[in-house]
Amino acid sequence: MKKALAQQLDSINEYEREPVPSSKLKGLKSFIGMYAGEHIAGTEFVIGPLFVIHGVSASDLLLGLLAGNLLAVLSWALLCAPIAVKARLTLYYQLEKICGRYLVSGYNIVNALMFCFLAGSMIAVSATAVGIPFDIAMPGLDDWYPNSVRWIVTVLFVGMVITAVAILGYEQISKFANVCAPWMVLIFIAAAFAVMPDLGITSIGSFWEVAQTKIWTGVPVEGYSKFTFWHVTFFAWFANAAMHIGMGDLSILRYAKKWYHGFASVTGMFIGHVLAWVSSGILCAAAGGEIPPGPIAYSSAGIAGAMCVMIAGWTTANPTIYRAGLAVQSIVPQVKRWKVTLLVGLVTTIAAFFPALVMRLLDFVALYGLLLMPMGAIIFIDFYVIPKLNLKSNYASVTNSSFNVAAGVTWVATLLFCLFLNFYQGIEIFFLGLPGWFVAAALYIILSKLYQRKVVDQPAVAVSASGLKKVEY
Amino acid sequence: MQTILKLLSLIGLVLTVVPSFLVFAGIIELSFHKTLMFIGTLLWFSTAPFWMNKQKQQLKPATVDNAV
Numbered sequence A: 001m002k003k004a005l006a007q008q009l010d011s012i013n014e015y016e017r018e019p020v021p022s023s024k025l026k027g028l029k030s031f032i033g034m035y036a037g038e039h040i041a042g043t044e045f046v047i048g049p050l051f052v053i054h055g056v057s058a059s060d061l062l063l064g065l066l067a068g069n070l071l072a073v074l075s076w077a078l079l080c081a082p083i084a085v086k087a088r089l090t091l092y093y094q095l096e097k098i099c100g101r102y103l104v105s106g107y108n109i110v111n112a113l114m115f116c117f118l119a120g121s122m123i124a125v126s127a128t129a130v131g132i133p134f135d136i137a138m139p140g141l142d143d144w145y146p147n148s149v150r151w152i153v154t155v156l157f158v159g160m161v162i163t164a165v166a167i168l169g170y171e172q173i174s175k176f177a178n179v180c181a182p183w184m185v186l187i188f189i190a191a192a193f194a195v196m197p198d199l200g201i202t203s204i205g206s207f208w209e210v211a212q213t214k215i216w217t218g219v220p221v222e223g224y225s226k227f228t229f230w231h232v233t234f235f236a237w238f239a240n241a242a243m244h245i246g247m248g249d250l251s252i253l254r255y256a257k258k259w260y261h262g263f264a265s266v267t268g269m270f271i272g273h274v275l276a277w278v279s280s281g282i283l284c285a286a287a288g289g290e291i292p293p294g295p296i297a298y299s300s301a302g303i304a305g306a307m308c309v310m311i312a313g314w315t316t317a318n319p320t321i322y323r324a325g326l327a328v329q330s331i332v333p334q335v336k337r338w339k340v341t342l343l344v345g346l347v348t349t350i351a352a353f354f355p356a357l358v359m360r361l362l363d364f365v366a367l368y369g370l371l372l373m374p375m376g377a378i379i380f381i382d383f384y385v386i387p388k389l390n391l392k393s394n395y396a397s398v399t400n401s402s403f404n405v406a407a408g409v410t411w412v413a414t415l416l417f418c419l420f421l422n423f424y425q426g427i428e429i430f431f432l433g434l435p436g437w438f439v440a441a442a443l444y445i446i447l448s449k450l451y452q453r454k455v456v457d458q459p460a461v462a463v464s465a466s467g468l469k470k471v472e473y
Numbered sequence B: 001m002q003t004i005l006k007l008l009s010l011i012g013l014v015l016t017v018v019p020s021f022l023v024f025a026g027i028i029e030l031s032f033h034k035t036l037m038f039i040g041t042l043l044w045f046s047t048a049p050f051w052m053n054k055q056k057q058q059l060k061p062a063t064v065d066n067a068v
Helices: A004-011 A030-040 A044-051 A060-089 A091-099 A101-130 A149-167 A171-201 A204-215 A229-238 A259-286 A291-331 A338-351 A360-384 A395-399 A403-424 A434-452 B002-024 B030-058 B062-067
Strands: none
Touching: A004 A030, A030 A171, A030 A259, A030 A291, A044 A101, A044 A259, A044 A291, A044 A360, A060 A204, A060 A229, A060 A259, A060 A360, A060 A395, A091 A338, A091 A360, A091 A395, A091 A403, A101 A149, A101 A291, A101 A338, A101 A360, A101 A403, A149 A291, A149 A338, A171 A259, A171 A291, A171 A403, A171 B030, A204 A259, A229 A360, A229 A434, A259 A291, A291 A338, A291 B030, A338 B062, A360 A403, A360 A434, A395 A403, A403 A434
């Protein structure tokens, strides 16, 4: 039986090192379900309350969420999806062709670690719901380390289940997200409506006044910085920077029939982020400023609320572990994906033991996007600009190089530039992604011009916007 | 059969969300809303996976694959 299971798992082909064949492409509906499921997530139960803790005002929150999420959707649809449907390669294989095996291995280690930590926070969120019937002491806002053995056991259990589902591959994840998405949206709406009377909201007309005075008061909790419209806008835009401007979703959108399927992200951004962050902020205020998502959802929506937190954690952690598995597998392609995913799930579960991942989620999410963003700029420039400058796209692949120095220096120098802005100019991490992207793009053009000048032309053909019909894999 | 399953799923979603509006309007208590919501959740998850996943499989026949 063990052998049969291993054979079955070995046979799951996710096209890690080849373009997705046309027979495997998916329609818009798959992506609507996928994005809705992924962004109506357990972490939304934490992000909404953290905005409340950071003292954002009601008007700044709503306007910032609208602006930031619109920019995020445009980033997916106009930057990431067009490249995904033309090349149809995973992010990791695309990067390997540009950067070379050594550099992309370094990038993938960072990437996989970030995905593990992110999925870890989602597992921890799920665990706050799973732990309710066992009366487990939940971590507080200032808890960074595991606070009990029972917390660790609960996280371990949740991590094992999520890893098992992730091992089964994209099809299973997509099906699971499709079923959960409509129900989760309604749970968020229902939970928020149900607690409104407790806050003094008894009619639609009284919502705005209570929102300003009791929910998003504009006054941060002591020890936390004050958030403005700009914080909310940039956080909402770059919360998934690694996925859109960082091109992480090349691995998902390569299955799309058309580039405009990137607009499916609108379900995740506006139903997921806007609605869920507003709802969870209301739940947090009604629970007297509590943060652990399980108990606040349970108090407003009972068992269904706790189930929602648990499942919301799953639907986000699953594709994140899947992506982390792809990242690691590109370093060790000879190892089967399910074995890699098993390892990734273990690391993720260990990371989930630490509540700091949840309580410092805003900073972590911003850091994660920032670290991976420069490579997205490199892919964009390599695809659209480099061929127009009579330089070679997919430079490492074309020259059989293991390390594209131009890309490596661009990545490190961009991060050093962002570090400089953060440490010496006092610019908060949420605002570094935008200047960082342009710095990375400019650096890669300049450095490629200098670096490729030395190389003798070779007859190989690259995948690029101008040469798609000549693709050789 | 599919129609019945879809109808039950819809009832599940209605039971999930409508009671909260009734709490908001002061018509029912929070505890009753939680019970109805749980029943709606059970109804959704016991019916939706069958017709949703079946519909998904129908999107991928070989004829469509070959047309691309």
